[in-house]
């Protein structure tokens with residue numbers, strides 16, 4: 497089947513960049529990205545590409561090239577579904593906040609709404625692609641909804657999880673380690689797989705396109721995220737032991753990473769992992785394992801989350817203890833709020849939890865992040881519902897200038913590894929702070945010897 501029209505439901509961190517790259521690489525395919533969120537679509541359509549809603553290095557140029565040519569952003573969901581041969585579902589699948597599985601299971605209400613809408617609108621055969629990260633066997637539920645519409649349309653459901661990481665989304669999409677496509681073993685299923693393989697083949701080598709059954713594909717995505725997060729929790733566990741024993745976690749990570757069986761990536765000790773995926777997907781995995789009665793499997797993976805929560809708490813506790821057991825009314829400056837560098841995304845950022853713990857101790861938090869607004873910082877804290885918005889506002893303020901943010905502070909905490917932090921005039925910052933001047937480097941980005949030479953009391957993770 498020659499694919500000429502694709503639609504993607506969900507114009508978020510995955511749908512937006514993924515479809516922009518497909519449109520750039522497949523000029524013969526019309527790609528329409530739809531979303532219910534009118535403000536988000538308006539931002540994607542903003543005449544000035546600097547205002548697109550997602551910050552990703554290189555994304556603005558790709559959008560500028562393809563938008564209006566074969567890439568469109570729209571709120572007309574039904575029209576886009578009707579016209580497309582392939583429909584990607586890329587809506588959010590957050591952790592449930594209510595009912596059965598609250599705090600653990602993935603909330604599939606947005607997925608089900610999409611399936612019902614596709615079922616209602618489709619007048620000809622469609623390939624429906626799960627791009628969102630979903631619990632294993634979700635395709636079964638989608639199929640059941642689609643097959644009971646009674647209008648005789650045939651649907652093929654594929655699983656095509658996305659492995660991009662934020663901050664490097666464009667490079668990850670242009671040069672993926674692999675593309676995974678799971679589908680049915682029937683003839684129609686295999687044809688649908690080949691149709692999607694055909695789209696990716698425009699820029700991805702054949703040996704990097706892996707096809708599997710649907711369940712393997714769905715479960716591989718949860719497994720990949722669990723393994724990645726596990727490495728961070730493992731090195732973070734070692735960071736605490738390093739601090740007690742005089743070992744240096746950076747040296748340990750380098751030493752073990754040179755073992756080709758272990759490899760050097762994802763061994764950076766930190767204040768704890770954040771982001772919209774790791775915690776949500778592991779909790780979901782734990783929930784699925786428990787639902788099959790696999791309690792040991794569930795406990796094993798849950799430990800990755802327990803360790804991560806511990807690491808975030810440990811960081812705020814260290815700050816309080818080091819500042820003579822009280823941070824009440826002390827100005828503590830956060831450099832960074834995003835969950836990692838090169839993104840404006842703050843979902844599950846360690847900064848939110850560290851700030852919440854310090855505000856509980858009545859600290860005054862000043863925040864500087866090159867890509868995150870004060871509105872977002874306050875909204876993240878309000879979302880925790882620890883205190884009222886007015887109380888959060890009284891304790892937390894954002895600054896546009898990092899030097900102003902640090903002026904008069906008792907301590908600086910580095911929460912995100914933005915490159916610019918390494919370039920600051922740290923002597924100037926030191927001179928403007930209360931003494932002793934403390935730096936808690938939650939990302940191990942600064943040079944310890946240089947910071948100490950300036951006069952800082954410098955605390956890193958794991959040394």
Ligand code: NAD
Nearest residue numbers: 506507508509510531532533586587588589606628629658
């Ligand atoms: P997001 O919240 O940024 O975007 C989802 C979008 O879907 C929102 O704009 C929302 O308005 C829209 N939406 C929800 N229901 C809709 C409906 N019925 N009709 C139209 N639009 C609807 O989420 P995201 O970060 O892009 O994640 C999407 C999925 O991709 C999730 O399942 C996530 O686990 C997975 N994923 C995310 C990443 C990542 O780095 N963010 C990476 C890989 C996979």
Ligand code: UDX
Nearest residue numbers: 658659660661662762763764766769770771773835836
């Ligand atoms: C992750 C997966 O990497 C990606 O494949 C998947 O598609 C979505 O989830 P993302 O959350 O965007 O991507 O970023 P990632 O680079 O994985 O970082 C997640 C968190 O772990 C960040 O807070 C990061 O700072 C932290 N991290 C990462 C560490 O603390 N140490 C490391 O060594 C690596």
